[in-house]
Amino acid sequence: MFDQRMLLMHGFSLGELRRELIERLGLRQTRELFTRLGYQQGWEDYQSCRNEFGGDEQAVETMLLLGPRMRDIEGFVRTQPLRVEIDLEANRFHLEFTWTDSWEAAAHINHRGVGPIPACWMNTGYASGYLTALFGQPFLVRELECLATGHHRCRILGKPLSEWEDIGEDAAFFQSDKLVSLPSLRSTQSASNTGPTPATAPEEHGLVGASAGFNAVVYLLKRVADTDATVLFLGESGVGKEQFARALHRIGPRADHPFVAVNCAGIPQELVEAELFGVEKGAFTGATASRPGRFERADGGTLFLDEIGSLPFAAQGKLLRALQEREIERVGGTTVQPVDVRIVAATNEDLRQAAIDGHFRTDLFHRLNVFPIEIPPLRERREDIPLLFHVFVERFSLRYKKSVQGVTRAALDALWNYDWPGNVRELENMVERSVILSDAGQPIDRHHLFSGGERLSNEPLSVSPMGHLIGKQAHAASRPEVQNLADTLLEQAGSMQAIETVLLNRALERNDGNVSAAARELGLGRGQMQYRLDKRRR
Incomplete structure (x- = not known):
C-alpha cells in the first residue's frame, strides 16, 4: 500500500503476543508499548495519504476520513463519526467517533474478560498520531467507552493535548521514559501578562519527541546512564546534543553534582589548556590569579566537551592523559590533582575519518568512542516536529507575552516540506521569529516562519528577507x-x-x-x- 510493504498476520497471533506481553511486562508497560506502536502507524499512514492526496486546507476533510478508512482496511476497527467540529481559524476541534468490531477489545475480553480499563490502546495511539500529523500540533485521543469495560460500543474523543485538563497515562506515546518531557498541557492562547515563571515556563533543557529515532536515543541514554562510561554524541549541528547530554547527567548517579559544558571550538587555541586544566598565578602574561579549569569545576559531576573535533592537536594529548590517569596539572603548576569526572563529548564531524587523515589522535578517538550515540537529524524524525513546534510556540509566547492561535495549513505544509539543515535549533529560531512577527490572537502563517531566506526544496516558492518570492518557478514566471x-x-x-x-x-x-x-x-x-x-x- 502506497509503495510500502504491508504485513498480513492472523489476529489471534497478535492477540497472543499481546497477552504474553501483559503477563511479562504488566498492563501499564504493554499499554504504553502498543500505544506508541499505534502512534507510529498513524503518523506513517498520514504521511502516505498526504503524499498521495496533498495536504492543503481543501484536503483536510478528505484526510480526516482516510485515516479511519485505512484502519478499517487494515482490519483493526471500523469507525463512524459521532460529532466532528473543526474550526481551523479559531484552532478549535471536537472529534468524537464510535468504534465497532475492534480487534483489540475482542482480544482483551477473550484473555482477561471485562474490566475497568479501556483496551483499544493501539487504535487510540493510531488516532492520536494521525491527528497530530494532520493538524500539526499534539493531539490526544481518549477512549471514553470500550467494549472491554462493559459498554455496548467503543467511543473516542480527540482534542489538542493543550485542551485536556488531565491526560494521566493516556499520553504514553509522547513520553517513552520519565526523562522525556511531555508537551505542555497549557494552551498557547493564554500567554501570561506577567511573563514566565519557573513553574509555568516550558523546560529549556527537556527532551521532547515521539519518533522511533528519538526513542532509540532515549533507550541508549537509559542503558548507559548508571555507568561512568564515556559517551560520544554524534550528529549534525543543531540536533540537540547538549540537551541529550544534560538529560544523561540528570538521570545518572552524578545528578547532584555539577554539569559543566565547554565549547572546544569557542576557546582560542592558546587558552585551551588553561580553560580545561586551570592556571596558576603568573603562568603567563595576564595570569594575575590562580583559577580552576573546567575539569576541577566539574569534579564529581559531568564534563561535556562539545565540538571535540576542533580541539588543537597539542591539547588532545593532555586531554587523553587526563582521561586515562584521572588527574590534571594546572598550567604553570607543579602538583598533580586527582579529578573525578564523567566525560561526555559531542561532534558533528567524522572523528574516525579525521583520525585516519591525521587530524585527530587515534588513541583519543578510541578513548572517547566507548559508547557512541548518534542523534538523527530532524528531517529523519519529522514526527517530532509538531511536538517541538508546540513547545517552542508556548515558550516564546510566554517570553514575549503574546498569545498565538495555532498554525495555518500553508505553514504546516511548509514545515513538512522543509529539509531542516539547521535541525532543532533552526526550528526553534524560526518559531521565535514567527511569534515576534505574527499578530496577537492570530495563527502563525508561512511567511512568519520562512522570512529568513530559507528555501523549500519541495515547494515552488520561498520568501526572502525582503519579502520577495524566490525559487525555480518564481524565476520561470518572470520570463x-x-x-x-x-x-x-x-x-x-x-x-x-x-x-x-x-x-x-x-x-x-x-x-x-x-x-x-x-x-x-x-x-x-x-x-x-x-x-x-x-x-x-x-
Whole structure:
C-alpha cells in the first residue's frame, strides 16, 4: 500500500503476543508499548495519504476520513463519526467517533474478560498520531467507552493535548521514559501578562519527541546512564546534543553534582589548556590569579566537551592523559590533582575519518568512542516536529507575552516540506521569529516562519528577507514568454476557473487521461488533482 510493504498476520497471533506481553511486562508497560506502536502507524499512514492526496486546507476533510478508512482496511476497527467540529481559524476541534468490531477489545475480553480499563490502546495511539500529523500540533485521543469495560460500543474523543485538563497515562506515546518531557498541557492562547515563571515556563533543557529515532536515543541514554562510561554524541549541528547530554547527567548517579559544558571550538587555541586544566598565578602574561579549569569545576559531576573535533592537536594529548590517569596539572603548576569526572563529548564531524587523515589522535578517538550515540537529524524524525513546534510556540509566547492561535495549513505544509539543515535549533529560531512577527490572537502563517531566506526544496516558492518570492518557478514566471502567455490566457479565458479548467483538461490530454501522470505534470498530488476534477463536474 502506497509503495510500502504491508504485513498480513492472523489476529489471534497478535492477540497472543499481546497477552504474553501483559503477563511479562504488566498492563501499564504493554499499554504504553502498543500505544506508541499505534502512534507510529498513524503518523506513517498520514504521511502516505498526504503524499498521495496533498495536504492543503481543501484536503483536510478528505484526510480526516482516510485515516479511519485505512484502519478499517487494515482490519483493526471500523469507525463512524459521532460529532466532528473543526474550526481551523479559531484552532478549535471536537472529534468524537464510535468504534465497532475492534480487534483489540475482542482480544482483551477473550484473555482477561471485562474490566475497568479501556483496551483499544493501539487504535487510540493510531488516532492520536494521525491527528497530530494532520493538524500539526499534539493531539490526544481518549477512549471514553470500550467494549472491554462493559459498554455496548467503543467511543473516542480527540482534542489538542493543550485542551485536556488531565491526560494521566493516556499520553504514553509522547513520553517513552520519565526523562522525556511531555508537551505542555497549557494552551498557547493564554500567554501570561506577567511573563514566565519557573513553574509555568516550558523546560529549556527537556527532551521532547515521539519518533522511533528519538526513542532509540532515549533507550541508549537509559542503558548507559548508571555507568561512568564515556559517551560520544554524534550528529549534525543543531540536533540537540547538549540537551541529550544534560538529560544523561540528570538521570545518572552524578545528578547532584555539577554539569559543566565547554565549547572546544569557542576557546582560542592558546587558552585551551588553561580553560580545561586551570592556571596558576603568573603562568603567563595576564595570569594575575590562580583559577580552576573546567575539569576541577566539574569534579564529581559531568564534563561535556562539545565540538571535540576542533580541539588543537597539542591539547588532545593532555586531554587523553587526563582521561586515562584521572588527574590534571594546572598550567604553570607543579602538583598533580586527582579529578573525578564523567566525560561526555559531542561532534558533528567524522572523528574516525579525521583520525585516519591525521587530524585527530587515534588513541583519543578510541578513548572517547566507548559508547557512541548518534542523534538523527530532524528531517529523519519529522514526527517530532509538531511536538517541538508546540513547545517552542508556548515558550516564546510566554517570553514575549503574546498569545498565538495555532498554525495555518500553508505553514504546516511548509514545515513538512522543509529539509531542516539547521535541525532543532533552526526550528526553534524560526518559531521565535514567527511569534515576534505574527499578530496577537492570530495563527502563525508561512511567511512568519520562512522570512529568513530559507528555501523549500519541495515547494515552488520561498520568501526572502525582503519579502520577495524566490525559487525555480518564481524565476520561470518572470520570463517574458511566460508573461505573454499569461496575458493571452487572461484575454481569452477570462477567469481563474476557466484557466484552471484549460490546464486540467490539457494535462489529461497530454497524458492520455492518466490522472496521476497529469497531476505530476501540474505539480499536484493525485488527490488534489481528483478534487479539482470532481469540483468541475459538480
